[in-house]
């Protein structure tokens with residue numbers, strides 16, 4: 001396998017100016033008539049020099065460039081198509097594409113880019129299509145796209161975006177389609193999409209949006225098609241969708257429990273609304289859209305009784321198709337909505353009787369006695385939005401939980417009051433509430449059965465209170481609870497007994513408490529059998545008994561910022577699905593042999609920063625293999641590291657801020673770095689003359705006995721002499737199986 005050396009290219013360059021034949025860099029294929037140059041999968045580490053100036057299509061897929069330097073393509077000003085996917089690119093320097101004023105298509109998908117800088121795309125003034133999907137972009141700096149006035153399609157799908165700040169896409173004056181699917185977006189600034197006056201299609205599916213981003217969307221006057229499928233939204237309030245030209249709206253696979261009949265009143269042109277696979281039981285006729293053709297209700301638990309009659313009659317009259325089927329009552333179960341007639345939609349004792357029956361059913365025997373009549377009343381000092389089903393009494397200085405919320409309330413915000421104590425049955429008549437906020441309420445005690453009757457509660461926020469313990473029956477009566485926030489309290493023990501009453505709990509936050517030890521008494525597997533994510537950062541945990549963490553489902557375990565002096569390997573033997581383990585900021589000085597052996601069949605991400613670790617046994621990582629994707633040991637006291645070569649699947653490794661000694665003992669590590677297609681972050685601290693040099697760049701190893709293999713080379717190991725000796729690292733063949741984990 002021939003590798004380039006700058007010297008070789010200089011020669012080619014000089015020759016070609018005298019000979020008439022077109023230049024073609026060595027491992028590439030060149031088609032002179034089509035003016036294309038193709039160098040796919042040639043393991044190139046630098047953009048090949050000597051590509052003929054007149055080239056219009058350059059395909060460099062599947063190489064290993066790591067970084068695209070400023071002016072990388074200055075010598076090919078006629079390019080129109082440039083393919084750089086799967087090239088392990090981490091950084092695109094400002095001005096990397098300068099001089100490419102004719103490029104219409106640029107593909108940077110499947111790289112490892114994390115930040116888009118202000119002038120990353122400077123110079124691409126004719127660009128029409130930009131593919132940035134399947135990277136790790138978590139930040140877009142202001143002005144990143146200002147130069148792309150002709151761009152029509154931008155895809156940023158499958159990245160790590162959480163938030164879109166104001167004006168992010170400024171400058172895209174001709175954009176038609178923006179794809180932001182499969183990120184972790186939970187927030188969009190009001191002006192996030194400001195300036196996109198031509199955008200007609202926006203894809204935001206598979207994100208973490210909990211609310212319809214009304215204010216942000218109203219800034220998009222031309223959008224006709226909006227995809228918001230697979231976001232955890234629970235309801236749509238009145239005038240949620242304020243988009244005059246929208247025709248197609250996808251809200252399927254969300255968590256919608258209800259929506260206002262006025263939700264679409266400001267979207268008069270809607271013709272297709274997909275509400276499939278939500279939790280809707282009834283729906284009122286929708287006001288606003290007069291041209292509606294399809295209202296897709298597939299996969300909802302629709303109750304086909306008298307409360308659906310108006311919708312059915314409205315749909316029939318307006319010629320609206322209703323894909324979907326009845327989930328009940330029994331005699332209509334699975335009957336297509338299209339096929340039931342409004343005569344079939346009946347209630348035994350009339351609509352009112354039904355309503356009461358349901359309230360009772362959903363609240364157990366509590367409301368049977370205390371149920372308020374269907375008045376749209378709201379407790380004093382609170383605000384109730386009966387359309388949106390919210391109620392809030394935030395920061396009102398209340399010292400007792402108010403009563404009498406509208407029975408259909410789904411979001412109840414009681415944050416920032418002074419409750420101190422929550423007595424039993426504090427929430428009568430709230431059987432429909434999905435999210436309850438009780439954070440910052442100075443609560444120090446919750447009585448048994450305090451939440452009884454909240455049959456639909458999924459999210460419970462008890463963070464930042466004064467709880468020192470949790471009564472075993474405190475969470476009784478919450479069969480659907482999935483997310484529990486207890487961070488920022490003073491719990492001294494893992495509240496195992498209380499958790500055994502919430503069998504479907506899957507995410508538990510216990511950061512910033514005072515837990516000092518995890519005992520098998522808090523047995524996860526019996527207490528919270530469904531738990532998948534457990535956050536214990538910033539407690540005082542000094543020990544974990546064997547069995548304390550046994551759990552078949554646990555995937556994410558954060559034990560960072562605690563007092564562990566050793567990795568609790570023996571407590572992690574029965575965690576078959578553990579994929580992410582954070583041990584950073586624990587005082588673990590030494591890692592013994594086979595520390596992670598038991599987790600090796602599942603572990604993908606391991607964080608061990610700032611532990612004061614001085615040494616790792618040569619066998620410390622034994623067992624960990626291609627499955628491990630992320631390893632960080634930043635800010636320790638490591639002078640050297642064990643052999644990392646079995647970790648052939650690594651995508652990220654951080655070895656910074658360790659006193660690494662760059663002598664011949666480190667040669668195996670250095671060789672491994674050369675092989676893997678990763679930006680390995682590590683610098684030498686010793687010997688003195690190499691201090692500050694990157695381990696990857698230093699020439700300190702040339703004198704080591706085994707490394708002097710190429711007599712013609714005096715420079716670093718990165719030339720072919722060394723490379724041929726070391727067997728090549730595996731192609732990064734991971735397929736696109738990286739769908740983010742979604743809410744249920």
Ligand SMILES: *[C@@H]1O[C@H](CO)[C@@H](O)[C@H](O)[C@H]1NC(C)=O
Pocket residue numbers: 165166189190191
């Ligand atoms: C974004 O713009 C909105 C509306 O102009 C403004 O209210 C908000 O403060 C801005 N956000 C930031 C972070 O600048």
Ligand SMILES: *[C@@H]1O[C@H](CO)[C@@H](O)[C@H](O)[C@H]1NC(C)=O
Pocket residue numbers: 252274276277294296297298323
């Ligand atoms: C309704 O949604 C289902 C599932 O989400 C889909 O398969 C079907 O094609 C949709 N029907 C229409 C008419 O859009």
Ligand SMILES: *[C@@H]1O[C@H](CO)[C@@H](O)[C@H](O)[C@H]1NC(C)=O
Pocket residue numbers: 364365366452
């Ligand atoms: C209903 O009331 C009975 C008796 O008061 C009690 O034992 C039972 O636990 C209650 N059920 C629910 C679901 O609260």
Ligand SMILES: *[C@@H]1O[C@H](CO)[C@@H](O)[C@H](O)[C@H]1NC(C)=O
Pocket residue numbers: 479480503504
């Ligand atoms: C709890 O989860 C199980 C399995 O995930 C599911 O079958 C069950 O319906 C859930 N229970 C409730 C009350 O949601």
Ligand SMILES: *[C@@H]1O[C@H](CO)[C@@H](O)[C@H](O)[C@H]1NC(C)=O
Pocket residue numbers: 552553576577
């Ligand atoms: C846990 O792992 C087992 C086997 O590896 C797998 O079948 C199961 O689906 C996993 N459970 C979860 C919740 O991922």
Ligand SMILES: *[C@@H]1O[C@H](CO)[C@@H](O)[C@H](O)[C@H]1NC(C)=O
Pocket residue numbers: 537558560561582583584585607
């Ligand atoms: C791991 O823990 C450290 C220290 O608390 C924290 O800074 C870091 O964000 C954590 N990493 C992840 C991925 O949770």
Ligand SMILES: *[C@@H]1O[C@H](CO)[C@@H](O)[C@H](O)[C@H]1NC(C)=O
Pocket residue numbers: 001041042043727728729730731
């Ligand atoms: C590139 O490296 C891979 C894996 O090391 C090897 O299989 C492949 O043959 C190399 N490709 C070329 C063109 O040398």
